[in-house]
Amino acid sequence: MTALTLILPIFGLVVVGWMASLSGLISERVGDGLSExxxxxxxxxxxxxxLTRPGLSGEIAWGFWASYFGGAxxxxxxxxxxxxxxxxxxxxxAILHGFAAxxxxxxxxGVPMILQAYGEAGAFPLFMLLAVHLPLMMGAATFLIESEGGRPLGQRLKALALVLAKNPIxxxxxxxxxxxxxxxxxxGIPKALVDGxxxxxxxxxxxxxxAGLTRYRVLHDLPGAGVVAALKLGLHPLVVYGLAFHVFTMPPAYAGVATLFxxxxxGINAYLLAARYRTEQGLVAAAVLVSTLAAAATTVGWLMVLGRG
Known part of the structure; x- marks a missing residue:
């Protein structure tokens, strides 16, 4: 029941957005604007x-990074x-298949789920992982894809720097x-604005x-999307769990954050990359939908394994 108490409000809001868009209560334009x-x-x-909250501090051992990115x-x-x-x-x-997985x-x-599950104990490792996750994963994917075109290293690094500099996260x-x-x-007022x-x-x-899930069509790409979703929801956290809890040493909350992450x-970034390079858009979009729907069940299982349910 504890796991369901964490899961239902989160995925319940996803269902509300999906039904509102499906019924026409909110338009696709509204959904896009809300996402932006x-x-x-x-x-x-x-x-x-x-990050600027008083008292938020901690130390990240290298095993934390090795556990998460080893699984990735x-x-x-x-x-x-x-x-x-x-x-x-x-x-x-094929690179995008792996990136999506x-x-x-x-x-x-991830952010609302992990903060609900671990609260203050998980905030520091969560945002430290988020800080490294975005540039490292997007950078690696962009670098690998761009390398196929034979562009000079300097141009590829410059393109990556521009992508990151324009990313609000x-x-x-x-x-x-x-x-x-x-x-x-x-x-004062700046704090009230930021907190609001x-x-x-x-x-x-x-x-x-x-709301964004209504635009994805899954039937044509369902078999491949199912494989990607299984790797993302099964293999990735399983390897991270094994490394974080049984190979490296770290606080239980840190290991739990890495596993839940x-x-x-x-992630939607996989679809954005597929659209940018005009390859495998259908499969990646279907994988986003299938994995999001399946995560409502698999996350309950991981919360119970981690002792949060």
């Missing part, structure tokens, strides 16, 4: 507010190898980290995610 608001304002405000590397490799076996999937498509939905599901992590390092924090935006992040993110469904 969450990505550009609400979640960045939540990140800055959390295994899921990415297996996903890419399986993708290469499909007829008509070329190298870039290892790229977690951190903004729309990455900018918020840099600003929040700099303010924390310098001991600065908001007060941050307070809308979780609800708006989940509604926007649900890995157990999140396929």
């Amino acid at each position: 608001y969450v990505f550009a304002l609400a979640v960045p405000a939540l990140i800055v507010a959390t 590397a295994v899921a990415w490799l297996v996903g890419s190898l399986i993708g290469r076996q499909y007829k008509g999937v070329e190298r870039r498509g 290892s790229q977690s939905n951190t903004v729309f599901v 990455f900018v918020a992590l840099v600003v929040g980290g700099a303010m924390k390092a310098s001991g600065l924090s908001f007060s 935006l941050a307070g809308t992040a979780s609800t708006c993110a989940l509604i926007a995610l649900g 890995a157990a999140m469904p396929v």
